[in-house]
Structures are given as structure tokens and as C-alpha cells.
Amino acid sequence: MAALMYLECGYPLIDSDFRNFCASHNIISVEDFLLHDLYVLVISTEQHHNSERLKEGITQVLTIINKQHQPWVDGQELLDDALQNKRFLPTGCRSIDTFLHGGLREGYLTELVGTSSSGKTQICLQAASAVAKSWGKIIFLDSGNSFSPKRVAQIVTQTSDLSAYEVDKALQEVMNNIVCFSVFDIFPLFEVLHQLKNNLRSQKDQHIRMLIIDSISSLIAPILGGGAHGHALMVSVGFLLKRLAHEHDISILVTNHMVAGEKGTSKPALGESWRSIPHIRLLLSKDQISNISSISVLRHPHMATGDRVEFAFQ
Amino acid sequence: MASAARKWIEADETAKQFLARVFSERPFLPLPPPLHRIPLRPGNVVEIVGPSPSSKTRILMQAAINCILPKEWKGVNYGGLERLVMFVDLDCRFDVLSLSRLLKQRIIRENGNGVGHKLSKVDNSPSRSKDAHTEYDKELFAVSMRRFLYIRCYDSSEFLATLKTLHFQLQKEKEAHGSGVYLLMIDSIGAFYWMDRASPSIPPGSNNRRSLSLQNVSDIAVQEIQKILVVHPMLVLTTKAASLQDKVASREVIRSTGQLSIESNLDSRIIRSSTNAQLYREYMPSVWQSFVSHRILVRPSDDSEYPKQHIYLSEWLLPSLKLPDKFTINDDGTYIVL
Numbered sequence: 001m002a003a004l005m006y007l008e009c010g011y012p013l014i015d016s017d018f019r020n021f022c023a024s025h026n027i028i029s030v031e032d033f034l035l036h037d038l039y040v041l042v043i044s045t046e047q048h049h050n051s052e053r054l055k056e057g058i059t060q061v062l063t064i065i066n067k068q069h070q071p072w073v074d075g076q077e078l079l080d081d082a083l084q085n086k087r088f089l090p091t092g093c094r095s096i097d098t099f100l101h102g103g104l105r106e107g108y109l110t111e112l113v114g115t116s117s118s119g120k121t122q123i124c125l126q127a128a129s130a131v132a133k134s135w136g137k138i139i140f141l142d143s144g145n146s147f148s149p150k151r152v153a154q155i156v157t158q159t160s161d162l163s164a165y166e167v168d169k170a171l172q173e174v175m176n177n178i179v180c181f182s183v184f185d186i187f188p189l190f191e192v193l194h195q196l197k198n199n200l201r202s203q204k205d206q207h208i209r210m211l212i213i214d215s216i217s218s219l220i221a222p223i224l225g226g227g228a229h230g231h232a233l234m235v236s237v238g239f240l241l242k243r244l245a246h247e248h249d250i251s252i253l254v255t256n257h258m259v260a261g262e263k264g265t266s267k268p269a270l271g272e273s274w275r276s277i278p279h280i281r282l283l284l285s286k287d288q289i290s291n292i293s294s295i296s297v298l299r300h301p302h303m304a305t306g307d308r309v310e311f312a313f314q
Numbered sequence: 315m316a317s318a319a320r321k322w323i324e325a326d327e328t329a330k331q332f333l334a335r336v337f338s339e340r341p342f343l344p345l346p347p348p349l350h351r352i353p354l355r356p357g358n359v360v361e362i363v364g365p366s367p368s369s370k371t372r373i374l375m376q377a378a379i380n381c382i383l384p385k386e387w388k389g390v391n392y393g394g395l396e397r398l399v400m401f402v403d404l405d406c407r408f409d410v411l412s413l414s415r416l417l418k419q420r421i422i423r424e425n426g427n428g429v430g431h432k433l434s435k436v437d438n439s440p441s442r443s444k445d446a447h448t449e450y451d452k453e454l455f456a457v458s459m460r461r462f463l464y465i466r467c468y469d470s471s472e473f474l475a476t477l478k479t480l481h482f483q484l485q486k487e488k489e490a491h492g493s494g495v496y497l498l499m500i501d502s503i504g505a506f507y508w509m510d511r512a513s514p515s516i517p518p519g520s521n522n523r524r525s526l527s528l529q530n531v532s533d534i535a536v537q538e539i540q541k542i543l544v545v546h547p548m549l550v551l552t553t554k555a556a557s558l559q560d561k562v563a564s565r566e567v568i569r570s571t572g573q574l575s576i577e578s579n580l581d582s583r584i585i586r587s588s589t590n591a592q593l594y595r596e597y598m599p600s601v602w603q604s605f606v607s608h609r610i611l612v613r614p615s616d617d618s619e620y621p622k623q624h625i626y627l628s629e630w631l632l633p634s635l636k637l638p639d640k641f642t643i644n645d646d647g648t649y650i651v652l
Binding site: 026027028031032033034035036037038039062065066068069070071072073074075076078079082228229231232234235236239242243246272273275276277279299301302304305306 | 366367382405406407409410411412413414415456458459460461462463464465466467468469471472473474475476478479482483487502505506507508509511512513523524525526530534537541555557614624
């Protein structure tokens with residue numbers, strides 16, 4: 001946050017007198033103000049000859065602080081934003097879309113949990129193809145070389161009943177709309193996400209509808225276990241994703257693999273502290289014999305935990 | 315000076331006036347189960363603690379609906395308070411569509427009750443009741459939604475900036491709406507726990523400056539809310555995600571506390587229920603723990619007695635009522651299961 005000394009040109013009351021007064025209370029930046037009892041500060045201005053001006057200065061800093069939180073909105077405004085700007089994007093599988101009341105919603109962080117070869121990447125690729133075909137751009141962050149353009153091409157060809165020429169054109173469009181990055185570490189992940197945030201803010205990257213991270217757990221799990229810092233990075237990624245999703249109407253899909261738990265059960269690699277981060281958690285499983293996959297709800301804003309749908313991959 | 319002092323000690327209202335004022339300024343809000351057991355009033359700070367997910371936010375939404383609906387609208391009794399709700403979303407996961415659906419459902423239901431009562435003798439045709447179930451009063455819906463004020467915070471500095479300017483916001487809303495805020499909701503208080511834990515207590519290279527450490531953030535947050543409550547009496551409802559005490563969760567916490575010696579005097583302790591079973595591990599600093607005046611634990615039940623319904627268990631820990639409740643949640647609201 002800004003140091004007070006850089007604020008004077010916009011806020012004339014924050015002059016050197018005021019800054020000296022603040023410095024005597026160990027306040028150098030606006031952030032320091034957040035951590036101080038302003039009532040005590042106001043009282044201590046009384047000891048100075050120019051207490052009125054100092055008090056006005058404090059009020060001016062408060063107006064700066066008032067800009068450093070998100071705006072207050074009422075329920076109706078929030079609802080209008082959700083209805084107008086947060087649409088459902090297809091997963092590429094009709095029965096999943098129906099099950100999820102329309103698909104993957106913009107503004108939401110959706111997590112797919114599943115064991116290896118349960119079809120997590122398959123769903124990611126299907127969703128990417130379907131969105132890239134008719135909705136807009138996709139950013140695909142790939143942590144395990146799982147992105148396969150061949151597979152995407154296959155999906156696009158299979159799901160369209162167009163002539164060969166048209167399929168070619170559609171394929172080109174889909175490929176143009178998918179931007180894939182290989183990310184093997186948490187720090188490059190932050191870099192890509194911050195870059196994306198800046199681009200979206202300066203409106204460089206438009207029409208980005210979906211962000212896929214396959215898998216987020218393989219980027220985060222290695223840093224856990226070393227104390228609070230690993231968890232702090234994990235939670236920061238979570239908040240950054242939710243901010244991107246909400247502010248830029250992007251649907252975010254991440255995958256989480258499973259590790260061995262107690263008594264031979266398996267559990268999500270990102271566990272307790274991650275649990276409260278995504279809006280929606282879905283458990284993906286596949287019956288290896290019948291080849292039928294199923295998705296069940298682990299958490300959802302309004303669907304009941306345990307709701308389940310079965311489907312088959314094409 | 316003397317007259318001012320005399321004026322100060324003079325009685326300025328009778329007990330009757332005082333009572334009338336208290337009831338209008340601090341009216342009683344009927345809260346949905348499982349919060350109904352204890353009378354809660356403005357000034358109380360309630361913490362709903364439970365694993366994620368355990369319907370904590372859903373309970374907040376139902377409480378908000380009771381508050382934002384009017385007592386009466388076009389002759390139909392809705393039993394609301396017609397007061398404002400402030401919802402501070404620290405989890406950044408609030409789903410406004412759920413709130414809107416629950417509110418619609420509630421309006422339709424109350425309306426149906428009223429209409430059904432009046433029409434029961436005249437018209438019993440199914441088409442009539444079907445109308446009542448698809449139509450809802452859009453105007454009532456909109457004015458109620460406008461009484462729900464929402465903010466999201468992505469980190470502790472935004473949260474503190476919100477609290478520092480809350481007084482100003484409260485006055486602004488009071489002037490705009492003509493009625494004050496009754497409920498202040500914080501969902502959920504431990505959202506930035508790990509981020510704050512990782513920030514150093516003393517910023518490097520600076521003398522005596524404070525940082526956004528867990529302790530400092532909690533100190534300031536409690537201090538600010540306390541001050542606001544003096545001027546604007548509100549009922550504070552907060553949620554806190556806590557992992558129920560199983561081996562996995564305890565290992566995770568112990569491992570990480572061991573690493574960070576600076577905060578190793580964490581206020582973590584194991585909370586036990588009335589039956590002395592371990593419930594969950596407390597992790598918020600003691601300044602927050604002692605600020606909370608009422609605490610209730612909610613958790614999903616693994617009861618197979620009711621296979622189709624989702625049953626949750628609740629128990630008041632502060633004050634300790636040895637009366638566990640079972641409740642269920644659907645779009646119509648929350649209900650106690652006997």
C-alpha cells in the first residue's frame with residue numbers, strides 16, 4: 001500500500017507536518033493506518049498546535065481507506081450482475097450440463113476431484129473444446145503435459161456433423177481460442193495469473209471465458225507441509241482465482257487428484273484447508289468394468305451433497 | 315458547567331419510555347433453527363462453527379431473509395423486521411442466486427398461507443393454488459433484496475479497510491433507507507487465517523511498525539467491531555470453518571504450528587462437547603474467542619435413519635446447553651427434526 005509521502009499531490013492535507021505527526025506514531029503508509037486505533041490517534045492530535053488540520057488529515061486518509069475495499073452493493077445489484085454477466089458454459093457433455101443446471105458457471109471456481117484415470121483431464125479437454133468452439137477464449141494451464149491438441153481435434157470432429165471443410169475451419173477456430181501454458185511450479189502459476197489479471201484489467205485480453213488448471217493439486221501439494229507458508233500460498237491462489245472469476249466473469253475449472261488416506265480409502269490431495277475455497281466440488285469416478293463414469297456433488301451452493309449423475313465418455 | 319452537570323444527571327426518560335425505545339431500537343428478531351434456542355439481541359456476537367460444508371452460510375441466509383422482509387405487506391403477514399443486513403463475505407463464495415431463490419420461496423409460501431386461508435372457502439381449485447406457487451410479488455422481492463448489503467474482501471487489509479469505514483457506511487445506509495442495519499454477518503472469520511499466519515509479526519527492516527499478522531488483524535477487527543456496536547447496536551452473526559477432530563486434521567495443524575515458533579503460543583486448543591468427545595480445534599486468537607458471546611456448533615450427521623434428507627446436528631457450546639438439536643434444510647427454510 002502507498003506510503004504517505006507519495007500521496008501529497010492528490011491529497012494536500014497529507015503534508016510534511018501531518019507525515020511527521022504520523023511518523024511519531026510509527027505510521028508511514030496507509031496500511032499502518034489500518035492497524036492503528038484511529039480514535040487514539042485523533043485524541044493525540046490535541047497535543048499539537050495544529051490539531052484541527054491534523055484531524056482533517058486523518059479524515060482524508062479515511063477517504064483513501066474507503067477506496068481500498070470493494071464497493072458495497074445491495075442484493076438486487078448483485079443479483080442483476082449474476083443474471084446478466086455470469087452465464088453457464090458447456091462441459092461438452094450434455095448429461096453433466098443438465099445435472100449442473102446448465103454447466104460451469106462464470107464467476108465460479110469449480111473443482112473436479114478424482115483418482116488418476118477417472119477422466120478429469122478428459123472433462124477439461126471436452127469443456128475447453130466446447131467453450132472454444134462457440135463461446136470465446138480458454139486459458140489452459142497444464143502441469144503434467146496432459147493437454148493434447150490431438151484429443152481436442154478428435155473431440156471437435158466427433159461432436160460436429162459438418163462437412164470436412166467446415167470441420168477444418170471450426171478446428172482452426174477452436175485451436176486459436178485455446179491458449180495453453182505449461183506450468184510446473186507454484187511461482188510460475190502466480191506469474192501467469194498475475195499477468196492475466198493485469199491484461200484483463202487493461203482490457204488487453206478480452207473474450208476469455210474459461211480458465212482451466214489441470215491439475216492444481218500437483219502444483220500446490222509439494223509446497224504443503226513446510227509450515228504456514230505453503231498453506232498461505234495455497235489460500236492466496238484460491239483468492240486470486242476467485243477474484244479473477246468474479247471480476248472478469250470467467251469460469252474456472254481446476255482438478256485435484258486423490259492420494260491414499262486411512263484404511264485404504266483415498267482422499268483429495270488438497271484437503272482440509274482447501275475445502276472451503278472452491279464454490280463447487282465434484283467427485284469424479286469411473287467404474288473400470290462397466291466403463292460408466294459418475295459425478296457426485298461434494299459441495300455446491302444449492303445442490304445437495306451426494307447428488308449424482310452417471311454418464312459415459314464418447 | 316454546573317448546569318451542564320445537572321443536566322447530565324437528570325432523568326431523561328421514564329422506564330416506560332426507555333423500554334419502548336429499546337424495543338424499537340433493538341427489536342427481537344426471530345431466528346431460524348438452530349439459532350432459535352437462545353434469545354439473541356443486538357450487541358451479541360454469535361459464532362456458528364462447523365466443518366465445511368455444514369450449511370453455515372445457509373443459516374445466515376435464512377436469518378437475513380427474516381430480517382429484510384417486512385412485517386406485513388399488502389395485508390399478508392411476513393413476520394420480518396424490515397431492517398438492513400450487512401453481509402461481509404470473506405470466503406468470497408456467496409451465491410446470490412441461492413439467496414434470491416430462498417427469498418422467492420419464502421414470499422410464495424407466506425403468500426400461499428395468506429391466500430389459502432382467505433380463499434379456502436371460496437375457491438379450492440388446483441389452478442388457483444398453482445398460480446400462487448409460480449407467481450411472487452416482484453416489488454416485495456426487490457425492496458427486500460435492496461435491504462441486503464453485500465461486500466466481499468479478498469484479504470485482511472480489505473477486511474480492515476471495510477471495518478474502518480463501516481461507521482461511515484452505516485450512517486449512509488441509514489439515511490438512504492430510513493432504517494438501520496440490524497444484522498452484521500461475517501462469513502467466515504477464519505478465511506485469511508493462513509495468509510495472516512504467514513505474515514511476520516514485525517515487518518522486516520522497520521522499527522515498531524505493525525504488520526498484518528494474525529494477532530494484529532484480530533486485535534484491530536475486534537476493536538473496530540466493538541466500537542461500532544456501541545454506536546450502532548447490531549446482532550453480529552459470524553461463521554467459522556473448523557475441521558472436526560479427526561487424525562488427518564490434527565496432524566495438519568500440529569505440523570504447521572511446530573514450524574513457526576513465533577506464534578507457537580497459539581490459542582489452539584481442543585474443544586470438547588458436553589459428552590466430552592473431541593469436537594474441533596480452535597485456531598482463532600484468544601482476543602476473538604473471548605469477543606464471541608454465543609457459540610454454536612453445526613455439523614452434518616452421518617445418521618442413516620433419514621436416507622433422503624440431509625440432517626445436521628447442532629449444539630450450543632456457549633452458553634453450554636446440553637440440548638443437541640437435529641435440523642434439516644431445504645428451500646423452504648430450516649426445520650428441527652424430532
